[in-house]
Each structure stands twice: as structure tokens, then as C-alpha cells.
Amino acid sequence: MMHAHIAVGMAAKRIAPRVSLGTLIFAGIFADLLLSVLLLAGVEHLRIAPGFTAVVPMDLYDYPYSHGLLHSMVWSILLGVGYFAWKRDVRGSIVVALVAASHWVFDFISHIPDLPLAPGYGARYGLGLWEHYAATHIVEGALFIGGFALYLKTTRPLDRIGRYALAGLFTALCVMMMGSLAGSVPPSATVMAFTTLLQLLLVALAAWGDRHREMRVPA
Numbered sequence: 357m358m359h360a361h362i363a364v365g366m367a368a369k370r371i372a373p374r375v376s377l378g379t380l381i382f383a384g385i386f387a388d389l390l391l392s393v394l395l396l397a398g399v400e401h402l403r404i405a406p407g408f409t410a411v412v413p414m415d416l417y418d419y420p421y422s423h424g425l426l427h428s429m430v431w432s433i434l435l436g437v438g439y440f441a442w443k444r445d446v447r448g449s450i451v452v453a454l455v456a457a458s459h460w461v462f463d464f465i466s467h468i469p470d471l472p473l474a475p476g477y478g479a480r481y482g483l484g485l486w487e488h489y490a491a492t493h494i495v496e497g498a499l500f501i502g503g504f505a506l507y508l509k510t511t512r513p514l515d516r517i518g519r520y521a522l523a524g525l526f527t528a529l530c531v532m533m534m535g536s537l538a539g540s541v542p543p544s545a546t547v548m549a550f551t552t553l554l555q556l557l558l559v560a561l562a563a564w565g566d567r568h569r570e571m572r573v574p575a
């Protein structure tokens with residue numbers, strides 16, 4: 357649900373105008389970035405399994421620290437607190453924490469029952485949208501377009517960077533969505549982790565473009 361997580365960050369700009377779009381998107385995808393780091397560190401594990409769900413070819417059997425409900429809430433609060441320590445912006449820090457926390461909610465809707473509540477707790481949850489190819493892409497595509505449109509409605513470019521960085525972000529996300537539509541399968545968990553970490557480039561692109569845009573209605 358990467359596009360959904362990014363869409364939440366983009367939509368959140370409207371209620372947290374002082375927070376960079378890069379920060380909001382970072383908060384939205386934080387759990388997946390953390391999963392990648394913990395996969396590479398050998399702390400969490402997944403198995404590439406083509407056909408495991410209709411959309412995502414992965415068996416996510418061990419990822420309680422990045423995607424367990426308990427840790428998701430802890431990370432969200434820490435991100436909010438960290439943002440407050442950095443910017444002294446109460447509203448912004450609350451929104452950053454909420455965007456990060458929304459990751460679990462959207463994953464809960466999309467994942468098959470593989471999300472744990474806490475490490476060592478056996479039961480796993482997920483409503484399983486990923487079992488439905490068309491529904492997943494319709495929902496995710498609608499959220500992506502909606503979030504992006506809301507951001508464009510909320511801000512306007514100050515210069516060409518403000519326009520083209522956002523066009524670049526949109527293009528990159530469309531290419532990634534086409535990869536998902538085509539059912540691309542990463543060759544290994546390690547490759548998947550590194551590919552996910554490349555999303556930090558999108559964060560940087562969003563932050564750069566956002567700095568060259570202003571609110572259409574002053575906050």
C-alpha cells in the first residue's frame with residue numbers, strides 16, 4: 357500500500373502546512389523503511405512467494421517490530437516527539453505522529469492476517485484487500501490520485517522547481533504503480549529491502565519540491 361501511505365502524507369499537508377511534504381511522506385512510509393532496515397539486519401524476516409496474495413508476492417511472517425500494533429504506536433509517538441524537538445511545532449508533531457500511525461490502519465485493511473499486535477503474541481490480523489487484485493488497485497489508485505490532487509490544491513509552485521519536482525514525483529509513483537499492476541516480483545528479500553529504501557529518494561524529491569511551493573491559502 358505504498359501509494360496509499362504516500363497519499364496520506366500528501367493529504368496531511370492541508371492540516372499541517374508548516375510540515376515539509378518530505379517529512380509527511382517519510383512518516384507515512386516509516387514502517388516500511390524500518391522493515392527494510394530490520395530485514396537487512398536479520399532482525400525481521402519475510403519470504404518472497406509469488407502468488408501468496410493476488411497483489412503482493414510476499415509471506416510477511418516475522419515483522420513485529422516494524423509492523424506490530426504496539427511498536428507502530430511507539431514509533432509514531434517517537435516520530436511526533438522527534439519532530440516537536442526539531443521544530444517546536446505542536447500541531448505539526450501531532451500530524452506527523454498520526455500520519456505514521458495511519459500506516460498500520462492501511463496495512464490492516466490491505467494485508468492478509470499477518471500483522472501481529474506485539475512481539476511474541478501469536479494472533480495476527482489483516483482484512484485481506486490484497487486477496488483482490490482489482491479492488492486493491494482501484495482503492496490504492498483512488499487514494500493516490502486523491503492525496504496528490506489535494507496537495508496540489510493546497511499548495512502552488514513558487515518557481516519551476518516547485519512544479520517539476522512534483523511532476524517528477526508523480527511520474528515516479530506512476531511507474532511504480534505500473535510495476536505493481538504488472539505483478540513484478542523482487543528476486544529476494546534483500547533486493548526488496550534495498551528497493552524500498554530507494555523510496556527515500558522520493559522523500560528527498562518531495563521535500564525539495566515542497567520548499568519551492570507555498571500554501572494557496574495562507575495558514
Ligand SMILES: [Zn+2]
Pocket residue numbers: 387388423459463
Ligand atoms: Zn507496511
